[in-house]
Amino acid sequence: MAATLPIIDLQELQESSSSSSGKLREACEHWGCFRLINHGVPVSLMSEMKKVVGELFDLPISVKRRNVDVLSGSGYIALSSMNPLYEAFGLYDIGSTAAVHEFCDQLGASPHHRETILKYAEATHGVAMKVAARMAESLGVLASDGAGLFEDWACQFRINKYHFQPETVGSAGVQIHTDSGFLTVLQEDETVGGLEVMDPSDSGYIPVDPVSGTFLMNLGDLATVWSNGKLRNVKHRVECKEAAVRISIATFMLGPPRYTVVEPPPAFVDGRRPRLYRPISYEEFRVMRQITDKQAGEALELLQGPAQPLSTKFDVNSLPADVLAQIQDID
Numbered sequence: 076m077a078a079t080l081p082i083i084d085l086q087e088l089q090e091s092s093s094s095s096s097g098k099l100r101e102a103c104e105h106w107g108c109f110r111l112i113n114h115g116v117p118v119s120l121m122s123e124m125k126k127v128v129g130e131l132f133d134l135p136i137s138v139k140r141r142n143v144d145v146l147s148g149s150g151y152i153a154l155s156s157m158n159p160l161y162e163a164f165g166l167y168d169i170g171s172t173a174a175v176h177e178f179c180d181q182l183g184a185s186p187h188h189r190e191t192i193l194k195y196a197e198a199t200h201g202v203a204m205k206v207a208a209r210m211a212e213s214l215g216v217l218a219s220d221g222a223g224l225f226e227d228w229a230c231q232f233r234i235n236k237y238h239f240q241p242e243t244v245g246s247a248g249v250q251i252h253t254d255s256g257f258l259t260v261l262q263e264d265e266t267v268g269g270l271e272v273m274d275p276s277d278s279g280y281i282p283v284d285p286v287s288g289t290f291l292m293n294l295g296d297l298a299t300v301w302s303n304g305k306l307r308n309v310k311h312r313v314e315c316k317e318a319a320v321r322i323s324i325a326t327f328m329l330g331p332p333r334y335t336v337v338e339p340p341p342a343f344v345d346g347r348r349p350r351l352y353r354p355i356s357y358e359e360f361r362v363m364r365q366i367t368d369k370q371a372g373e374a375l376e377l378l379q380g381p382a383q384p385l386s387t388k389f390d391v392n393s394l395p396a397d398v399l400a401q402i403q404d405i406d
């Protein structure tokens with residue numbers, strides 16, 4: 076029988092129970108993912124958001140295309156011959172009310188849509204921040220530091236719509252990948268499953284059955300960099316299991332903004348455990364993953380080896396036009 080995902084209760088964690096903190100640490104180190112319950116986001120808001128984004132996908136294609144990139148690949152992704160099942164909206168950075176309003180303006184959102192998106196962005200942003208702070212604390216990065224560690228970190232929405240067809244049952248909706256950022260708060264489709272995560276014990280894939288009203292939390296590549304290899308960037312994929320529309324809403328806590336480099340806190344580096352990865356900003360890492368097409372954690376290998384000069388700024392626009400064009404539509 077397949078192993079079952081760890082379940083973490085956010086309310087219990089907030090009450091500083093040491094057993095729940097240990098459970099969180101174990102989940103992050105061993106699994107790289109867990110199910111989050113008692114997170115404080117009303118189920119009614121989660122279902123309203125799902126309804127609202129479903130309506131946004133019904134807009135004319137010319138309107139949907141107004142959701143343009145801020146970071147490469149952060150905006151609307153249309154159905155294409157490469158990706159005939161997959162369509163997505165994106166919003167960077169949900170921590171900025173102005174950016175959320177701009178997203179709504181681009182799509183001509185109604186006042187109700189706007190209010191729902193604003194509320195949901197604030198709520199899932201809060202969940203990401205709280206869980207990240209508790210995670211740091213569970214690893215011995217003190218609460219007084221932990222509380223302020225991630226405050227200004229950038230967060231992106233990716234709202235996914237999978238157009239599963241009878242003839243695509245059994246094929247991949249999204250290939251095996253790791254998330255590039257630090258921590259993901261995923262609202263799965265509550266009825267149509269398909270998400271699978273890598274089993275920590277045998278490298279097979281475990282189907283994750285959706286549980287309405289909860290979030291699936293994933294750690295990404297940047298969590299592995301930040302923790303000097305302690306935290307697991309879980310590989311996962313989405314399989315088409317039935318001919319149905321599947322909508323999921325991911326809030327990615329990416330990393331520090333504005334090309335600030337990510338480095339492990341001193342507690343994670345010592346003589347016995349030297350620094351594994353060179354410091355890098357999230358923006359530079361994202362482009363590196365896209366250009367090299369190393370989407371399943373292999374891009375971390377590019378950060379290993381002899382220390383290189385600190386890279387503090389990476390200008391995407393300095394890339395040759397053909398490389399830029401190549402990375403426009405890839406996550």
Ligand code: OGA
Binds near residue numbers: 233311325
């Ligand atoms: C993603 C992802 C899973 C899903 O957007 O990175 O893994 O269930 N999504 O849609």
Ligand code: NI
Binds near residue numbers: 252253254311
């Ligand atoms: Ni993912």
